[in-house]
Amino acid sequence: GLPRVADLFEARKPKEPAILAEITGTISFGKETKGKKRLVITPDEGEHYEEMIPKWRQLNVFEGESVSKGEVIADGPESPHD
Structure with missing residues (x-):
């Protein structure tokens, strides 16, 4: 809706990107x-990369899975700053 359009035009960061x-x-x-x-x-x-993610976030990856740079690990709205 309109609030989402405003978010895009103003390039706001989503609360949980x-x-x-x-x-x-x-x-x-x-x-x-x-x-x-x-x-x-x-x-x-x-070097390895480490990140702490809140337990309530739904992850799209599993132990041992290969990922590429920029691939979505946890769902959420995409940030226009990424």
Whole structure:
């Protein structure tokens, strides 16, 4: 509706934007802490990437799955800033 059109024109950041993979690699999960899941992306070469994601977020990835940079990890509206 109209509020969504306003969000797009004003390039507002959504409250809970989609979470995108920062690097290409393999998904694994670390220890959960303070209501958050530890998501780890390990590339074939180089440093791994780690992010804490709230437990209530619906993830689109599984342990051992390969992801590409920019792929959606958790659903949500896309941020015009990404």
